[in-house]
Amino acid sequence: MTESLLSVRDPLLSVRDLRVSYQVGRNFVHAVDGASFDVPKGSITGLVGESGCGKTTIARALTRVMADNASISGGQILFDGKDLAKIPEREMNALRWRDIAFVPQSAMNSLDPVYTVEYQLGEVLRRRGGLDRRQARARCEELFEMVGIDPGRLTDYPHQFSGGMRQRVAIALALALNPKLIIADEPVTALDVIVQRQILDQLKELQERLGLSVILVTHDISVVAYICDRTVVMYAGKVAESGTMQATLTAPSHPYSMGLRNAFPDLQSAAAGILTPIEGAPPNLANPPAGCRFKQRCPFALDLCGAEPPVIEVAPGHPVLCHRAKESAALRIDAARTETWMASA
Incomplete structure (x- = not known):
């Protein structure tokens, strides 16, 4: 994605063409393959998508706390003028917790059971x-x-x-040393819905009071709608679409984003008993398909989707990785129909 398509005024974090690979035997699985997005200062950015799309891998790469077989194989992570993908480990270690803090999915993963809090x-x-x-x-x-x-x-x-x-x-x-950026990886997934809302309200209140920037990793689009200012939609290691929460949820321009929106129940669809799934599963990233990675599940796929899709800016600061992004207004009408997705199954 080019700078013009991604530009957010005065971002705290800029991820550019990030690539993260896992070595499995003699092979490499490219879990993140050219991801680019910005995180503005003093805002909450939601990183959303299905399990296995690369969300947590990105979150871990930003702090460079990764599995032994994982490595950053390309791209930049620009934070306060420093490329976190390339600075020495000693310098990176000085940034952890002080400038960048991490909230894990399970709090017990960060708390030692034999010591007091x-x-x-x-x-x-x-x-x-x-x-x-x-x-x-x-x-x-x-x-x-x-x-x-x-x-x-x-x-x-x-x-x-x-x-x-x-x-x-x-x-x-995570807040102990007044960091500038907090990365929260599925922080409410294991909690019941009432406690989820309490934690999200607490996080939002702290973010506004302290002027924090937050990256919220989640598979739950309702969490994004409730708390986030911006959305980065991930699919199969790539950023399918990014922009303001309002734009990506109310007027999504990538077919995958449209499918996610359909799978999010509102009052009308819940009353009618309608919940439209995206049939199928994401591709195997050990051997991803050529061209658009969503084409096998997409009801709008054409022959041209066998080629790598371009990044198209459908509105200022709203890039979409899709050949048909300029047709998104018409596609949204068809995407709202359950039969559209059933026909592609």
Whole structure:
């Protein structure tokens, strides 16, 4: 994607043609294959798509905390003037937690069950933040109040908290050193819907109050609609479409985005019992098909989709990876019909 298609005024993070590969035996699986998008300052950007589309791989690549067999094989990750894909590990390590923090899908993955929460928070504040014990204790109390937990529970162990409260602790850990960017990987997936909303409301309130930039990784398009300012739609390792939340959800221009929108129940469709799935599964990235990677599931695929699709800007700051992006207004009408998707199954 070219700079003109992606330009967001004064972005905090700019990902350009990012490629991340996993070595499996003698072969390489390109889990992220040329992804480009911007994250504006002081906003929430949703990274959305099916399981296996490359969302978490991108999230891990941004912090360079990846599996042993994973590597960044190309592209740039520009953060505050630095290319995170290329800076030395020592310099990258200095950025982690202080400038870029990570909230995992399961809070227990970031909490040690044999230490109190205060000890774990305090260790970060003392070792990475340079605070003494008294200052660290005061900051722990401030962080707990910030995420809506009674500071009196600092001496509790992780297993003494509910799932929702553990997720709040994980958010407090991420906020400990006042980072500029928080990457939250499916932070509410394992929670019931009531607690999900509480955590999302808490995250949004903190983002606005502290002026944070947030990347929210999710497969749930309703979460994107509820909390995000911008959307990056991933499919089979590529960015299918990106733009404002309003534009990508109310007027999607890539057929995959249209399919995701159909699969998101609103009051009318729920009342009518209508929920339209996208039949089939994403392609095997060990041997991806030539041309458009969505063509085998797309009801609008043509012969020309056997060639690599171009990036077309359907509106300022709204790039779409599709041969038929300029026809999106007409395609949306057909995409709203369940029979359109059933015919392509």
